[in-house]
Amino acid sequence: MISNREKVFNYAVLTLLAAAVLFPVLWILGVAVSPNTSGTLDLGHLSWSNFTDAWQQADFSQYLKSSLIITGSAVVLSTVLAILSGYAFGVLGVVGERLLFPLMLFGLMIPMEAIIVPLYYDFQSEGLTDTYQGIILAHVGMGVGFGAFWMRAAFRSIPVSIGESAQMDGANSWTSLWRIYLPIAKPAVMTLVLLSFMWTWNDYFLSLILVSDPAHQPLTLGLGAFSGRYMVHVNLLAAAAVIISLPVVILYLFFQRQFLRGMLSGAVKG
Amino acid sequence: MSTVRESRTRGAAAGHTGAAAGRPGRPSGSRTTAPYRRRRRWLGLVYLSPALLIYAFVVLLPAGQGVRLSFVHWDGVTAATNAGFSNYTGFLHDPTLRRAVAHTLFFIAFFSLLPILLGMASAALTARKEVRGAAVYRWVLFLPQVLTPAVAAVVWKRIYAPDGPIDSVLRAVGLGSLARGWLGDYTWALPALGLAGTWAAYGLCMVLFAAGIQNIPSELYDAARMDGAGALREFFTVTLPGLRGQLAVVLTLTMLGAIRVFDIVWLTTKGGPGTSTITPTVVLYQRAFANPDVGAACAIGVVLAVVSLVVSLVVVKISEGDD
Numbered sequence A: 001m002i003s004n005r006e007k008v009f010n011y012a013v014l015t016l017l018a019a020a021v022l023f024p025v026l027w028i029l030g031v032a033v034s035p036n037t038s039g040t041l042d043l044g045h046l047s048w049s050n051f052t053d054a055w056q057q058a059d060f061s062q063y064l065k066s067s068l069i070i071t072g073s074a075v076v077l078s079t080v081l082a083i084l085s086g087y088a089f090g091v092l093g094v095v096g097e098r099l100l101f102p103l104m105l106f107g108l109m110i111p112m113e114a115i116i117v118p119l120y121y122d123f124q125s126e127g128l129t130d131t132y133q134g135i136i137l138a139h140v141g142m143g144v145g146f147g148a149f150w151m152r153a154a155f156r157s158i159p160v161s162i163g164e165s166a167q168m169d170g171a172n173s174w175t176s177l178w179r180i181y182l183p184i185a186k187p188a189v190m191t192l193v194l195l196s197f198m199w200t201w202n203d204y205f206l207s208l209i210l211v212s213d214p215a216h217q218p219l220t221l222g223l224g225a226f227s228g229r230y231m232v233h234v235n236l237l238a239a240a241a242v243i244i245s246l247p248v249v250i251l252y253l254f255f256q257r258q259f260l261r262g263m264l265s266g267a268v269k270g
Numbered sequence B: 001m002s003t004v005r006e007s008r009t010r011g012a013a014a015g016h017t018g019a020a021a022g023r024p025g026r027p028s029g030s031r032t033t034a035p036y037r038r039r040r041r042w043l044g045l046v047y048l049s050p051a052l053l054i055y056a057f058v059v060l061l062p063a064g065q066g067v068r069l070s071f072v073h074w075d076g077v078t079a080a081t082n083a084g085f086s087n088y089t090g091f092l093h094d095p096t097l098r099r100a101v102a103h104t105l106f107f108i109a110f111f112s113l114l115p116i117l118l119g120m121a122s123a124a125l126t127a128r129k130e131v132r133g134a135a136v137y138r139w140v141l142f143l144p145q146v147l148t149p150a151v152a153a154v155v156w157k158r159i160y161a162p163d164g165p166i167d168s169v170l171r172a173v174g175l176g177s178l179a180r181g182w183l184g185d186y187t188w189a190l191p192a193l194g195l196a197g198t199w200a201a202y203g204l205c206m207v208l209f210a211a212g213i214q215n216i217p218s219e220l221y222d223a224a225r226m227d228g229a230g231a232l233r234e235f236f237t238v239t240l241p242g243l244r245g246q247l248a249v250v251l252t253l254t255m256l257g258a259i260r261v262f263d264i265v266w267l268t269t270k271g272g273p274g275t276s277t278i279t280p281t282v283v284l285y286q287r288a289f290a291n292p293d294v295g296a297a298c299a300i301g302v303v304l305a306v307v308s309l310v311v312s313l314v315v316v317k318i319s320e321g322d323d
Helices: A004-032 A049-057 A060-092 A097-109 A113-126 A132-156 A160-168 A173-184 A186-202 A205-210 A219-229 A234-254 A256-268 B002-013 B015-021 B034-069 B086-093 B095-126 B134-146 B149-160 B165-172 B189-214 B218-226 B231-242 B244-260 B263-268 B280-290 B294-321
Strands: none
Touching: A004 A234, A004 B095, A004 B134, A004 B149, A004 B189, A049 A060, A049 A234, A060 A097, A060 A132, A060 A173, A060 A186, A060 A219, A060 B034, A097 A132, A097 B034, A097 B294, A113 A132, A113 A205, A113 B034, A113 B280, A113 B294, A132 A186, A132 A205, A132 B034, A160 A173, A173 A186, A173 B034, A186 A234, A186 A256, A205 A219, A205 B280, A219 A234, A219 B149, A234 A256, A234 B134, A234 B149, A256 B134, A256 B189, B034 B294, B086 B095, B086 B294, B095 B189, B095 B231, B095 B244, B095 B280, B134 B189, B149 B165, B149 B189, B149 B263, B189 B231, B189 B244, B189 B263, B218 B231, B231 B244, B244 B294, B263 B280, B280 B294
16 A cells, blocks of 8 residues: 555656657657748647648559558468468477577577678679568568567467367468467567567668668658658658558557567567 | 467367367367368468568568678679678677667666666556556556657757756756756766656666566565565565566566667767767667668668667566576
8 A cells, every 4th residue: 555645756757757758759740730831839830731641742552552561471482481480380390490590589689780791791792682582581581580579479288188179170380270270369460560560661761771672672762762852851750650650550559458468478578 | 378378278179079070160170170170271371471471571581681781891882792791790899889789788777777767666666556546657657668769859959958947947946057958968968868868768677667667466565564564565476576577577677678769869969969879770870871881781681680689688688487
């Protein structure tokens, strides 16, 4: 039991911190709807056309197309590979597992910065830089360690007896995976999809290095280019920033728990 | 989790005897004989192989090449020459790199220590109680985690701009002489970026600690209060010891974040003014692509990887030792 005074104090502290966290976000939202191009707040005259102006001037359709292609393909591929490798590690067992599983975990711990330079030169010699295939491949490769780890845990938490009774009924490993295991592991897959969507959509570093051709760059890089060209139109820049963050923020609004669970238990993997 | 593992071993042990019974629906696998299991493990390798191939191509191969390239001088085009350890000793001699490393320590304070202190304090104040609207607070505090770094950079550039909200407030309260372009200031750019990092990391820390506190038995708190402990004593005798595991996780994550910081720096200051906000990853990027010295860039990458692995292993070891 705690006193009322303590409770009030708790609320006060929390509210203060929440306000501090929210302030920059709200400020940029305000700028995004202000008519003033220098970026000063003017909420008396809302200018919703900023969003459409930013969209047209920044050539967002092209960047959006790239973002959708890259994120869509990377998420689908990563998820399928995560399911297959998680099933292998968690249910079937793998020859050489004692070597292979730590090897995959190594990919979780090694920072992307450590491999990006050689990766760039590899991709260059294979003609993979400035292509959708290249950047998608890079995202999938970097995400596969976490995916395998995540789906392995999900499949391992399913009692073996369930798989065994499926086997008894004549199901082979392929059928068991898609008909028995996957439906049970659906919440984990859902979380994985959300996380890899967020990581791919939000990525800046990988794309910056592997994709220099604007025709294949995602929105995050488009924003960078836009801020270079339209330094003076701060309100349009803010509007563009709002548009880019919207998809993930909306997903986060609806799936808060999956995001939290994924990032927290994903974090615990070390 | 433990129950699953138990049933797993039970199933395997019963495998031989269960074969005789062979009754459908029996939990112990009647066909899990040794040769069968071996065949299954080969099958597992087949399922794993697509992921493994891509992983090898994108992560393992470049990781190996990175180590090899860190021992050569190479401009990315002409033939490479042997460099010995000179790319590594650059850490000691190169003033830019030395500054970058020093900044990393600075960033650890802002990205790791400060968010942990704030996060733990606020989690301790609230998580245990049925705070009304806890979900809303959590949603708000965690929001920076899902925001695109590129967007966060736009946001903070605006906040720190000479005509941004901070300077407006300073002018409004008569402290206009303190107003400045914070990110363009040699002294203030680094702490300004640091605070942006605190803003980004705080929510994750708070939410992780709050989750940890919920796992502390409430009897411990009641007992502490019975013994007449105030809020402070309660924190140090009950909350803090109960949060060791979470502390290890948060420390690893935020420290790695500080060591690797790139996006927000590159998108706001590009390491400047001068080299006043330069970080190892920014140097790596410049060495690799601006005026290519690929070996030097790879050496930075290798050191980052080693430091990251050591940090994770040390923190994991410490947290496991306490269990």
